[in-house]
Amino acid sequence: MARRLPNFSALRAFEAAARHENFSRAAEELHLTHGAISHQVRGLEEELGRALFVRNGRQVKITNDGLKFAQFLGKAFADIAAATDAMRATSINQRLTITSIPSFAARWLAPRLGKFIELHPDIEVVLQSSGHMQDLAREGVDVGIRFGRGNYPGMVVFRLMGDVYYPVVSPHYRGGKLPSTPADLARHTLLRSVEHWTPWLHAAGVDMPEPSGGLLFEDLSMLIRCAADGNGVALVRHVVAMQEIASGQLLRLFNIATPSPDEYFFVTPPNSANKPQVLAFRAWLLEEIEAFQRSSANAWAKPL
The missing domain is CATH 3.40.190.10 (Periplasmic binding protein-like II)
Structure with a gap:
């Protein structure tokens, strides 16, 4: 049978009040009123059956029992924050940010991206459309699809196809x-x-x-x-x-x-080249291009 826990809002209010030994500063931290903090702490004291603060007007002093309880809560909240940060980091690590020239993004890549997302539902894909050269690493972009001559200093570059x-x-x-x-x-x-x-x-x-x-x-x-x-x-x-x-x-x-004298290139910063989501996208993209070229085999005088 699950143990019944105190109200989480009351625990947060008490831990902040204990840390500051001041209801007003706890209220500022949690964006609440002084009265709301006092009410939450009073309710927690009633639920626990013991005083957590000694009150003298608007002045409060934490009790020994209250101090021990606050220390346990502080550690618990720190663990929750660390676990939350880890989850957020995992989510960010599974994000794939792609920038592409507008014509390729809108007319070739975007209509096909749904298939990649179906294969990799754990990857969040952000597609940006830009005709300007960018500093991919500085702007947090994992992959750039460029139309040019393949000269992108400092980047890991793979030819995709011609046109x-x-x-x-x-x-x-x-x-x-x-x-x-x-x-x-x-x-x-x-x-x-x-x-x-x-x-x-x-x-x-x-x-x-x-x-x-x-x-x-x-x-x-x-x-x-x-x-x-x-x-x-x-x-x-x-x-x-x-x-x-x-x-x-x-x-x-x-x-x-x-x-065309220009060709399509897959460009990625060195620190992104071996990310799992970048490798997965590159493998999928090459397969899509191979299928596209097979279906278009008779559409031009020389292969792409």
């Missing part, structure tokens, strides 16, 4: 009258982004200058959305455009793809 560019268009663009050859693009609206058209145009044998003027998209997700709304032809990276292509919102034009 390719090709033009896409909504099937409803200009009432369905779509360009039939690369040369036809000269008569169509080419949507602009930070990714230049020129390398692809040269690969397609089209002699025309880099499009200029009008709106310039820095976010590929916005570029893809604009193309899907039928506003023009967009040059996209395969990895971030597959959702709209698979759903039929966008059509790939022509069978010409140019490899």
